Amino acid sequence: MTSRRSLPWFPILIVVLTAIALVAVGMREEMERNFKGWLMSAIPLLASILLFLWFLITPRFSWKTRLIGLFLVIATGVAAKQLVRVDGVIDGRGLPRFAWRWSTKAQPATAPLKVDDPNTTAPKDDPRLASAADVPQFFGPNRDGLAPEIKLATDWTATPPKELWRQPIGPAWSAYAVVGGRAITQEQRGEDEAVTCYELLTGRLLWAHVDKAHFSQWQGGEGPRGTPMVDKDRVYTFGATGILNCLDLATGKPHWQRRILDENKLANIEWGLSASPLVVNDLVIVSSGRPNGDAQPPLLLAFKIADGTDAWRSGEGEASYSSPMLATLAGKQVILYQGARGLTAHDPATGSILLTHPWGDEKWPRASQPVVVPGDRVFLSAGYGMGCCMLQIKAEADGKLTATELWASLKMKTQFNSTALKDNHLYGLDDGRLTCLDLATGDRLWKEGRFASGQTLLAGDLVIVQSEPGPVHLCAADPAGFKELGKLAALDAKTWNHPVLAGRYLLVRNDREAVCYELPVK
Incomplete structure (x- = not known):
């Protein structure tokens, strides 16, 4: 048996x-x-x-x-x-x-940059420029996620957006700064890190400045991450390897250059330096890197815009992936920065630290911008399990600021995205889904759509969503509920770049292609 x-x-x-x-x-x-x-x-x-x-x-x-x-x-x-x-x-x-291993990689635009006519570095006269608006820096004219005021038509079926131009572009996660009919961005061209200026309405290359630099990381890809800032007749750019350029807006010719990591003997951060420069009065401010040994790096560095000489260095600790921004809190003008350890506020003139508020986990990256809320409040958000919180800022007798947490939750988990404020509500991508958050309580009113690691921009009572797969979605900024009003095929590959709305002209790009649309208006 x-x-x-x-x-x-x-x-x-x-x-x-x-x-x-x-x-x-x-x-x-x-x-x-x-x-x-x-x-x-x-x-x-x-x-x-x-x-x-x-x-x-x-x-x-x-x-x-x-x-x-x-x-x-x-x-x-x-x-x-x-x-x-x-x-x-x-x-x-x-x-x-x-x-x-034998499959062909998608080839980025690596050909040498060639200006059609080196003597023509200004946009051509075009009456359509009257309906354009300037967006001289990252994340909107005021770095708050709000586009210049314009009344967009919402029926994209009846009046579809008009594609003005589409062309290859070098790898980068930069967005555009738009001033006077010029659209300026950064891109990788082979072993050159380039600052490129295109004609807004045609995509024609007006000028290019190149530096021998190349950053690449297997998860984050290659190329620059920051967005140029234009102030008066100068362009300020910060590359992924720490090259800070001051260029002439009209011609792209350099005024001065600093190499942040090399000069300070610092290491790069994991996914490359990503801050967009901030110009305040006569200074340009950028973030630093990470320790290259025992010494702690400064958190922010300021340089004189006249000649690039040192102005101040402030704070201590590793940088993260957000950008410094100018704000007014408790009657004080400050520079806010969300670094690896949390939020800091700095005096713009001297760099003196007015506030240090530890928040989140420094092991994980932060790419989201703080949002300044009426009533001397600041909203912070991040991905990777950190969620969001609302801080109440108060001034102390010694001139310093203090922060008290009003509420915290996991109801808004921004990763590469930053939120923007309309009336008493915040709009952004919570883990890839468009979300409306009540400002007072942190309650989530709705969470809809699937846009992955995309980006958002508020345009009046509308939200423009650049989804990670490439399409652009037009949604209502309405606390009553989610409404998708229109969709544009736009791009068809991984897109982490912020969209830019310069009047009625929408610029979107990724690490392969750039396109400009003329949007219908009411």
């Missing part, structure tokens, strides 16, 4: 636990999709490793069968290493994209 084998309880248990774990992770509403993505990949991988170890040691199979299995797994691993390469990431979750 033969004995029956018992059921293989260990692999059954592993499979059941794996299924339970996947369901549990999927049901965590406030867990961010990047964490979910990694966990959803890691759980089956761990289960596979445990099942394979069980296969190697269980007496249920002969030693020959187990040796053959071990050989096949090793051979598969060796073959995969030879046949497959990592080709960046799938999306903002940071999961690697795999491709065959």
